[in-house]
Amino acid sequence: MSRHVTSTDPDTPTDLPPPDVQLEQAIDIGTSLFDQVEAFTLGLMRTWNLYQIAIVIGLAVLAHVLRAVFGPRIRAWMAARHDWPKWRMRILVVIHQRLRAIFFVALIWAAIWIMREVTWNSRSYLLSVIGTLAFAWLSIVFLTRLIKSPFLRKVVRYGAWTYATLYVFGWVEDIATLLDSAGFQIGEIRFSLLLLVQALVIWGVTLTIARFLTSTTTSSIRRNDDISPSMQVLIIKGVQIAFFGAAFYIGVRSLGIDLTGLAVLSGAIGVGLGFGLQKVVSNLVSGVIILLDKSIKPGDVISLGETFGWINSLGARYVSVVTRDGREYLIPNEDLITGQVVNWSHSNEFVRLDIYFGTSYADNPHDVRRIAIAAAQSVERVLTDRNTVCHIVGFGDSSVDYILRFWIRDPTGGLTNIRGNVFLALWDAFAENNISIPFPQREVKLLGQADGDTKEAGFAKAAD
Incomplete structure (x- = not known):
């Protein structure tokens, strides 16, 4: 923890020893720890301690044999449990991975109990130390499995193993004093290696708790069908900000750091960010507006300019839109607020599509309309x-022009492909009913010449 300095003279604190005295204390503590480690190492050479070391080695070998014998059988038994929930199977997998350590802990404590019953407690002291460490380390392994981040899990695990080892040997206070002696002072707060270690531990614990609460709350919100997808995203973002913000605040306050002094600095930084990061702030505010007005939500099919696709996710700064060709566009939230967006599935899933075609003047329009509707x-x-429906929209130069309108309810399946399928159906239906699709035909006449002169000029040109 950070140590606050109190003194009558603010320039000369009186509750901290001078640097040379702190250095001397650190040297004394280091020497004491070295002597304890040396005495413990030499004590291992005693007869009964060697016996206990041999027992530990034998129990480790026996645990390995038991793991080799029962491991495959337990795994086969686990494979037959198809109807068990996933969380229970995960626990069984973790237990199966640590079978050797579990067997060793059980065997060593059984040996400790037997030796305490048949001989003096001092002759099982080393076994007790090793058994306590093995049980503590195994418990830490199971507890840290709750941490999803692999990096954070390793940091917490190794840190907890170190603390448990120091605690069992009674070296916690000496190590804490040694770490606290290596530091410096800024104002009324003293920073040291001990403060750094405590900061890492506290922030690791608070972030782990925040991550666990966030993931649990997020899963509960996503399973609630009464909440719309956009509101789910908004609530999840708010929960993440609240939990991680509280974790940061608790971690800083627990270290004795006063945050009130950062108020003026944060205000100045906020003004600077307001001018330098206008677009970022605009996108953040636009993202909140999108979530509140529910104009778009994950799964909607939208068109924005030349981009057509469905919304994959809503972010704090951008919206992820996936197109039919597999491309993922990250569109800034501000563009969705200020630009014209076509939401094909905003109020409902039904989408009407229009296609245009033409037929010959020789074909009966009533038959064409009936055949086109049936084909679609x-x-x-x-x-x-x-x-x-199918309607006549005009009499063209070469054809009677029609519009065919039909409905679909799955725009995420694509629009171009469904239009192409309807055109193919029209082609087959028109071919079956002898309805022709005309193409432009032009007749060219030369003005200023009679028909006979035109023919003679053509023959003469051919003869040449």
């Missing part, structure tokens, strides 16, 4: 319970 409704994705 024969396509798989076209809805038959919605009104499919």
